[in-house]
Amino acid sequence: xxxxxxxxxxxxxxxxxxxxxxxxxxxxxxxxxxxxxxxxxxxxxxxxxxxxxxxxxxxxxxxxxxxxxxxxxxxxxxxxxxxxxxxxxxxxxxxxxxxxxxxxxxxxxxxxxxxxxxxxxxx
Numbered sequence: 001x002x003x004x005x006x007x008x009x010x011x012x013x014x015x016x017x018x019x020x021x022x023x024x025x026x027x028x029x030x031x032x033x034x035x036x037x038x039x040x041x042x043x044x045x046x047x048x049x050x051x052x053x054x055x056x057x058x059x060x061x062x063x064x065x066x067x068x069x070x071x072x073x074x075x076x077x078x079x080x081x082x083x084x085x086x087x088x089x090x091x092x093x094x095x096x097x098x099x100x101x102x103x104x105x106x107x108x109x110x111x112x113x114x115x116x117x118x119x120x121x122x123x
Contacts, residue, residue, distance in 0.1 A: 001026055001027060001112070002024050002025070002026050002027030002029065002032060002098050002112050003024065003025050003026045003027075003112075004022055004023070004024055004096050004097070004098060004112060004113060004114035005022070005023050005025075005114055005115070006020060006021065006022050006094065006095065006096050006114040006115065006116060006117040007020070007021050007023070007117060008020040008021045008117060009093075009094060009117030009118045009119045010118075010119070010120070011120045011122060012083075012086055012119070012120070012121055012122070013121070013122050014085075014086060014087055014088055014121055014122065014123050015085055015086075016085075016086065017082070017083060017084050017085075017086070018082075018083045018086060018119065019080055019081070019082050019083070020036070020080065020081040020083065020094055020096075020117060020119070021078055021079070021080055022034065022036075022078065022079040022080070022081075022096030022114060023076075023077060023078050024077045024078070024079070024098065025077065027098075029074055029077040029078075029098075030053055030054075030074040031053055031100060032053055032098040032099060032100060032112075033050060033051070033052055033053055033098065033099050033100070033101065033102060033103050033104070034050065034051050034053075034070070034072055034079040034096060034097070034098055035047065035048075035049070035050040035051075035096065035097045035098070035099070035103070035104070035105075035110055036048040036049045036050070036070060036079075036081045036094060036095070036096055036097075037094070037095045037096075037097060037107060037110075038090075038092035038093065038094045038095065038119075039092055039093050039095070039116075040091060040092040040093075043092075045095070045107050046061065046107075047061050047105040047106070047107070048060070048061055048064055048068065048081070048094070049061065049064065049068055049069075049070035049081060050070065050103040050104065050105065051070045051071065051072055051079070051103070052102070052103055053074075055071065055072050055074070057103065058070050058071075058103075059103055059105065061105075063089075064090070067083070067084050067085045067086070068081060068082065068083050068084065069081070069082040069084070070082075079096055081094065081096075083119070086119070086121045087121060088121045088122070088123045089121075090119065090121050091119060091120050091121050092118075092119060093116040093117065093118050093119075094116060094117050094118075094119050095113055095114055095115075095116045095117075096113075096114045097110035097112060097113045097114070098110060098111075098112040099111060099112070
């Protein structure tokens with residue numbers, strides 16, 4: 001069973017950049033598809049991006065496509081979400097999640113979750 005710990009959140013100005021990290025332990029990280037999700041106050045948790053175990057295939061929510069980049073380093077058991085040109089509406093708690101097999105955009109398909117990291121984008 002894999003454990004996930006996110007870091008890198010904080011306060012960032014709109015138009016700036018921020019990189020979130022997700023460190024995995026307790027499992028073979030390279031076997032897992034990795035996803036990033038976010039949850040704003042009063043809203044449901046939503047899909048942001050996902051990457052396959054090999055890193056050769058990614059998917060993004062339309063709201064972040066072209067601004068955010070998901071990537072991973074299996075040798076370091078770490079996944080990343082590079083946030084470029086963030087907007088105030090990107091403010092949320094960001095979670096990384098893992099699952100075996102293929103990518104999915106559904107929160108219900110990911111059995112393993114981190115504790116989340118807060119990202120606040122100021123205008």
